[in-house]
Amino acid sequence: MKTTVLYLVVPCYNEEEVLMTSAARLKDKMLRLMQAEKISQESRVMFVNDGSRDRTWKLIYDLTQQDELFAGLSFSRNFGHQSAILAGMLASRERADAVVTVDADLQQDIEALDKFIECYDNGCDIVYGIRNDRDTDGFFKKTTAGIFYKLMHLLGCRTITNHADYRLLSKKALDALAQFKEVNLFLRGLIPTMGFSSDVVYFDVKEREAGQSKYTLRKMVALAVDGITSMSTRPLQIITGVGFFTFFISLGIFISSIVDWARGRVVAGWTTIVALICLIGGMMMISQGIIGAYLGKMYLETKGRPRYIVDAMILHGAARTDGTKEPEEAVGAGESQTGREDSDGQG
Numbered sequence: 001m002k003t004t005v006l007y008l009v010v011p012c013y014n015e016e017e018v019l020m021t022s023a024a025r026l027k028d029k030m031l032r033l034m035q036a037e038k039i040s041q042e043s044r045v046m047f048v049n050d051g052s053r054d055r056t057w058k059l060i061y062d063l064t065q066q067d068e069l070f071a072g073l074s075f076s077r078n079f080g081h082q083s084a085i086l087a088g089m090l091a092s093r094e095r096a097d098a099v100v101t102v103d104a105d106l107q108q109d110i111e112a113l114d115k116f117i118e119c120y121d122n123g124c125d126i127v128y129g130i131r132n133d134r135d136t137d138g139f140f141k142k143t144t145a146g147i148f149y150k151l152m153h154l155l156g157c158r159t160i161t162n163h164a165d166y167r168l169l170s171k172k173a174l175d176a177l178a179q180f181k182e183v184n185l186f187l188r189g190l191i192p193t194m195g196f197s198s199d200v201v202y203f204d205v206k207e208r209e210a211g212q213s214k215y216t217l218r219k220m221v222a223l224a225v226d227g228i229t230s231m232s233t234r235p236l237q238i239i240t241g242v243g244f245f246t247f248f249i250s251l252g253i254f255i256s257s258i259v260d261w262a263r264g265r266v267v268a269g270w271t272t273i274v275a276l277i278c279l280i281g282g283m284m285m286i287s288q289g290i291i292g293a294y295l296g297k298m299y300l301e302t303k304g305r306p307r308y309i310v311d312a313m314i315l316h317g318a319a320r321t322d323g324t325k326e327p328e329e330a331v332g333a334g335e336s337q338t339g340r341e342d343s344d345g346q347g
């Protein structure tokens with residue numbers, strides 16, 4: 001009988017308040033799935049510590065010492081949510097048949113895991129988790145999330161509405177993902193471009209059990225900019241359009257002023273001139289800013305710096321396919337995978 005080795009990848013950034021509760025609930029769920037023979041005993045829960053400043057890594061470390069089910073990976077600093085889930089997925093790739101990424105606060109209902117596995121068993125390589133509603137979100141989150149999806153769509157970055165990063169990828173899809181070397185990472189946009197047979201699973205969103213959202217407004221804006229610049233060049237087309245538009249208007253004004261001059265009319269148009277200078281000046285600055293944003297992203301891509309740097313990894317000896325045992329612990333694996341520039345991470 002075929003049993004799937006499932007790895008749950010859980011990114012954690014300053015999650016000390018919620019980690020132990022989440023770990024207990026994840027363990028309970030994984031054991032139930034194992035008992036029901038939906039997943040193999042070799043399945044694991046991998047916590048990725050994204051450079052937390054609190055006791056998160058200490059707690060993860062202790063969990064890995066108490067129970068083989070738990071694995072841990074720690075970054076040298078905060079690289080952001082997207083990098084954390086990528087690192088966890090790539091680190092699981094060798095051993096897992098399928099990986100599901102889920103937030104540490106377990107706002108995403110883990111009871112939906114059965115449905116994810118069902119889709120995988122039916123031959124899907126990618127399963128997207130889609131939230132049923134946003135009732136549990138506060139006004140701020142609801143509004144910003146709404147603007148986020150609308151803006152992304154408008155600017156040419158296609159995403160699956162109400163799908164965040166709760167998803168299953170098969171080994172095949174993970175191998176494909178590993179081939180994408182971009183530093184500017186927006187998994188929600190990238191993964192749908194890979195193709196493969198996919199399905200969706202609807203789930204209910206819960207309240208955060210403890211702690212606060214780690215997605216600050218700054219991280220959300222950075223994520224939106226990453227998403228747009230990595231998935232679309234529509235902003236560049238828009239500014240070209242605006243450029244043409246202002247050019248034709250200016251041409252009209254130019255012609256009319258020549259005509260005025262030829263008729264010998266002296267126009268006292270100081271206000272018009274100042275207004276136009278301000279308007280056109282402002283548009284030029286915005287356009288240059290947009291071009292600058294793309295240029296900056298290109299700069300980072302050409303440098304090809306690692307997307308994240310692993311400080312430590314603990315993964316208990318699951319037998320490999322060749323039968324050899326992994327070392328019990330590989331702390332200080334220090335291997336630098338690929339990385340990003342942003343010192344604050346980007347969520």
Ligand code: UDP
Nearest residue numbers: 011012013050080081103104213214215345
């Ligand atoms: N997270 C992370 N790095 C960051 C910010 C967030 O790994 O720089 C993790 C966080 O620990 C959580 C997940 O990303 O597991 C989602 O964050 P959060 O629940 O705070 O976001 P929200 O649900 O409010 O969008």
Ligand code: MG
Nearest residue numbers: 103105107208
């Ligand atoms: Mg959350």
